[in-house]
Amino acid sequence: MxxxxxxxxxxxxxxxxxxxxxxxxxxxxxxxxxxxxxxxxxxxxxxxxxxxxxxxxxDEWNARFLVLVALLGAGAAFMHRTGGSQALAHALSKRIHSGRASLLFTWVLGVVIFFNDYVNSVIVGNATRDLTARQRQSREKLAWVMDATSAPMATLGPVSDWIGYQVSLIAGALVGLSFSSAEPYRLFLQSIPWNFYALLCLASVPMILLAGDFGPMAQAQRRAAETGELVAPGDTPLSNVDADLGEVPEGRGRLWHFVLPLVVLISVACWGLWYTGGGAEGATVIDALADTDVSVALSWAAFAMVVTGMSMALLQRQSLKDCEETLLAGFRTMLPALAIMVLAWSIGTVTGALDTGEHVINVTRDWLSPALLPLLIFLIAMVISFATGSSWGAMAILTPIGVPLAFELSGGDMTLVSMAIGAIFSGSIFGDHCSPISDTTVMASIFAGSDHIAHVRTQIPYALIPAIVSALLYVASMVIESVWLLLAAGLVVQFGVIMVLGRSGKSSDSG
Known part of the structure; x- marks a missing residue:
C-alpha cells in the first residue's frame, strides 16, 4: 500500500x-x-x-544547470543570428535529398556525439532542425531520433560523464563484498552487452527509418508531409529559435559560424570534465570522469560558446545592442523549458520525501531469485526512472542494492553481477525516455523544436518495442547463457516486429 x-x-x-x-x-x-x-x-x-x-x-547543481540551459539557448541564438545554422542547412541540403537520409544523418551525428547527452541535444538539434524541416520531417520524429541516441550513447561510451558516474556507482557497490579481483570499470565493460534496451534502442532508429512509421508518429509524419506543418495545430514547442529570433538575411553567415561555436563547446566541455575531475592532478581519464563536476564543466563550455558566438556577431559588425538582444532572446527561448525543469526536479523531491524507490524495492524483494533477478531489476528500474524522471536517480537507488544482491544470490558469480548492472542501466534509460518529467526528454523537445507532450506521446510506442524485447531477452537468459546469441536474436525479433508494424502503418495510410 x-x-x-x-x-x-x-x-x-x-x-x-x-x-x-x-x-x-x-x-x-x-x-x-x-x-x-x-x-x-x-x-x-x-x-x-x-x-x-x-x-x-x-540546490547548487540545479542552479548551475538552469544557467547552463539558458546559456545553451543563447549560444544557439547566436548561431542563428550569425547565419551559421542557415549556412549548415544549405551545405547539407546539397548532399541530403530525402527525409529518410536527413534523419539517418541525425542518428549518425547522435552516435558520434557520445560524451554528454545534453551537449548531444544541442549539437544534433541545431545541426539538423533546418535540414529535416526542408524535408518535411515532423518535429516529433526529429525529437525521437535525438532522444533515442543521446542517453543510450552516453551510457555506452566509450568515454562520457555517464560512464564515470556509472563506474563510481559500481565501485561504491563493491565496497564490503568478499572479493578483491573485480575492477569497477571492467565490470562496467562486461555489463554493456547486457544493457539490452540501450543497444536495441539505438538499433531501432535505422530499423524504423527502413520499415516505416506506425502509431501516433505515423500521423505526425503524414501531417508534416501533406500540409508542411512540422508541429500540430494547437501544439506549443518548448523552444522555437527561428520564430523567436526572426529571419536572417540570406547569405549572412558561413559554415564556420556554426562549426566554430560547437568546436569551442566540445573542446571546453571535454577539458572541463577532465579538469574538474582531477585530471590536472594526475587522475586517469576514467577516474577524472568518475569524479568530475558535470554542471561546472558544461557551464564553462556553454559560456565559451556564447562568447564565441558574440565575437563572431561583432566581427559581422552587428552592434552591441543587437548582441544584447540576441543574448536575451536566447534566454527567453529557454524559459518554458526552465519552468518544466524546476517542476520536474520538484517531483523528484516529492518521490524522495515519500521514499518511492525504497517502497518499490521492498515490495519486490521477496520475489527475487538468481534466475529472475535481471528481469525484476530491469522492471523495477523502469518504474523508478519513469516515476522520478531520472535515469541517474534510478541507477543511484538500485546499484548499491542490486550488485551485492546479485553477488550473494549467485554465490560470487560475476556473470550475474554483470547482468544485474546491465539490467539496472537498461531499465533506467527506458523509464527516462518515456517519462514526461525527464530532463533528457525535455532537452530533446527543446532543441528539436517539438511540443513536449507530443514528443512523449509519439515516442512511447517506439520505446516500448526495444523494452519488451529486452524483457524477453532477460527471460530467455534463464536458459541461454550466451549474451551475444541473445542480442542477435533480439535484433532479429525487433526488426521483424518493426517491419510488421511499419507495413500496417503503410496499409492504414493507403486505406
Missing part, C-alpha cells in the same frame, strides 16, 4: 500531462498532491509545494 501511495504523485503527473497536454499545470498539481500526502492537509500542501520549489532552485 505504501508503494502505491508513494507512486501517486508521479503517476498523476504523467496521466494528467498526457490527458490535458498541459505539462506545467499537470506537474504543479502532482507536486501539490505530494505535498498533501506529506503535510496531511491541502492547505499546508501549498506551503510544502513552494518549499520544494525553493529547495530545488537553490
Amino acid at each position: 505504501d508503494a502505491l501511495i508513494s507512486l501517486l504523485p508521479p503517476l498523476a503527473a504523467v496521466v494528467l500531462a498526457l490527458a490535458t497536454r498541459r505539462v506545467n499545470v499537470s506537474l504543479f498539481v502532482s507536486i501539490w498532491l505530494g505535498g498533501w500526502l506529506v503535510a496531511g492537509n491541502p492547505i499546508a500542501a501549498v506551503g510544502q509545494t513552494f518549499d520544494w520549489f525553493a529547495e530545488v532552485m537553490t
